[in-house]
Amino acid sequence: MPFWWIAFTILILGLLALDLGVFNRKAHVIHLKEALLWTSFWVSLGLLFGVGIYYFHGHHKAMEYFAGYLIEYSLSVDNLFVFLLIFKYFRVPHKLEHKALFWGILMALITRAIFIFAGVALINKFHWIIYIFGVFLIFTAARMALGKGHEIHPGKNILVRLLRKIMPVTRNYQEGHFFVVKRGVRFATPLLAVILALETTDIIFAVDSIPAVLAITKDPFIIYTSNVFAILGLRSLFFAISGIMRIFHHLQYGLVAVLSFVGVKMLISDFYKIPINISLGLIAGFLAISIIASLIWPKPMEEPAIKAK
Numbered sequence: 021m022p023f024w025w026i027a028f029t030i031l032i033l034g035l036l037a038l039d040l041g042v043f044n045r046k047a048h049v050i051h052l053k054e055a056l057l058w059t060s061f062w063v064s065l066g067l068l069f070g071v072g073i074y075y076f077h078g079h080h081k082a083m084e085y086f087a088g089y090l091i092e093y094s095l096s097v098d099n100l101f102v103f104l105l106i107f108k109y110f111r112v113p114h115k116l117e118h119k120a121l122f123w124g125i126l127m128a129l130i131t132r133a134i135f136i137f138a139g140v141a142l143i144n145k146f147h148w149i150i151y152i153f154g155v156f157l158i159f160t161a162a163r164m165a166l167g168k169g170h171e172i173h174p175g176k177n178i179l180v181r182l183l184r185k186i187m188p189v190t191r192n193y194q195e196g197h198f199f200v201v202k203r204g205v206r207f208a209t210p211l212l213a214v215i216l217a218l219e220t221t222d223i224i225f226a227v228d229s230i231p232a233v234l235a236i237t238k239d240p241f242i243i244y245t246s247n248v249f250a251i252l253g254l255r256s257l258f259f260a261i262s263g264i265m266r267i268f269h270h271l272q273y274g275l276v277a278v279l280s281f282v283g284v285k286m287l288i289s290d291f292y293k294i295p296i297n298i299s300l301g302l303i304a305g306f307l308a309i310s311i312i313a314s315l316i317w318p319k320p321m322e323e324p325a326i327k328a329k
Contacts, residue, residue, distance in 0.1 A: 028245060032252075035065075036126065055259035062256055066249030073242070083296040084237040087303060088246035091236065091282070094275060094307050095229045096254045102221050103258055110214045116196050120211060121255045124218030128251055131223055135230045136243050143238060153231040154286030160228050161279035164272055179216040183208055228279070235282035235289075236299060270317070274310025278303050 066089055074082035103121070106112075112120060142149050183189065190207045194200045198212045233243050281302055285294050 024241060028241075028248075032129075032248060035252075036122075055256050058256035058259075059253060062249065062253035066246075066253060069245060069249060073245075080296060081237075081239070081242060083300055084239065084242050085246050087236045087296060087300040088233045088243055089250055090300070090303050090307070091232050091278060092229055092247050092250035093253065094271075094278065094303075095225065095232065096250055100254070100258050102225075103218070106214060106217050106221070110210050110217070112211075112214055113193060116193060116211060117259070118255075119196055120214045120218065121258065124215045124222070125251050125255055127215065127219045128222040128226075129248060131219065132226055132230070132247050132251070133244055135223075135226050136240055136247070139230050139234050140238055140240050140243070143234060150234075150286050150289060153234060154283045157228070157231055157235070157279045157283030157286070161276045161283065164279070165276045177217045177220055179220050180213045183213055183216060189213060231286075232279060232282045235286045236296070270310045270314040271307070272310075273313075274307045277306040277310075281306070 070085045073085045188207050194209045
C-alpha cells in the first residue's frame with residue numbers, strides 16, 4: 021500500500037504543477053468553455069482512477085471509492101455558494117479567482133489528510149465514536165432541511181482577523197502576490213486573506229463530509245483519493261456553473277437524504293451492514309431525484325420591486 025500512496029501523491033503533485041506552472045501560468049479569467057474542459061478532465065480522471073481501483077483491488081474497493089467520490093462531490097457543491105460569497109466579500113478580481121482556489125484547495129488536501137487519518141484512528145481505537153458520527157450526521161441533515169446550514173461570515177473569520185493583527189494588509193491585490201514590501205515594511209495582500217478564508221471554510225465542511233465517507237469505508241487510501249478527486253473537480257466546476265448554481269435549488273434535500281442515510285448506516289453498522297452496491301445506488305438515486313426535481317420545478321424568478329410614484 022505505501023507504493024500506491026507514493027504513486028498517487030506523485031500523480032497529483034505533477035498534475036497540479038502542470039496546472040499552475042504551464043496551463044495557468046498567467047492569471048486570466050476562466051471562461052465557460054475552458055471550465056467545462058477542465059471539469060470533464062478531472063471527472064474523467066476520477067472515474068478512471070476508480071476503474072484502476074477495480075482492476076488492482078477488486079469490485080468491493082472500487083464500489084467504496086465510487087460511493088465516497090459521489091458523497092464528497094455532492095457535499096462539496098455546497099462549497100460553491102460559499103466560494104461566491106467569499107469572492108464577493110473580498111472583491112476578488114475574476115482573473116485571480118483560479119489562483120485563489122488553487123492554493124486554497126492545495127491547503128485543503130493537507131488538512132483533509134489529517135482529518136481522515138485522525139477519524140480512522142479514532143474509530144479503530146474507540147469504536148463507539150462511530151455512533152457519535154452517526155448522530156452528528158443526522159443532526160446536520162436536520163439542520164440542513166430546516167435551512168440552518170453553516171453560516172459563513174468572511175469578515176469575522178478567525179484566521180483573517182489574526183492575519184490583520186499580525187501584519188498590515190494592503191487594500192489592493194498587488195498583481196496576485198501574497199506579500200509585498202513597502203518602505204521596508206512587509207504587507208500581506210487580500211489574496212492571502214481570501215485563501216485563509218477558503219481553508220477555514222473547507223475545515224468546517226470537512227467536519228461533515230469526512231464522517232459521511234467513514235460510513236462507507238475505513239480504508240484511508242480510498243477515503244483520501246475520493247476526497248482529492250472530488251475537491252480538484254470542484255474548482256473547475258465552480259467556473260463552469262457559478263452563474264447557474266441556483267438552478268439546482270432542490271439539491272440540498274438530496275444532500276439531506278444522503279447525510280441521513282449514512283448517519284443511519286453508521287448507527288446500525290454493528291447490527292446490519294448495508295451492502296456497498298445498495299449504498300451507492302441509494303446515494304446516486306437521492307442526488308438524481310433532487311436534480312431532476314430542480315429542473316421540473318424551477319425556482320420562481322424574483323419579481324422586481326415596484327417603485328412608488
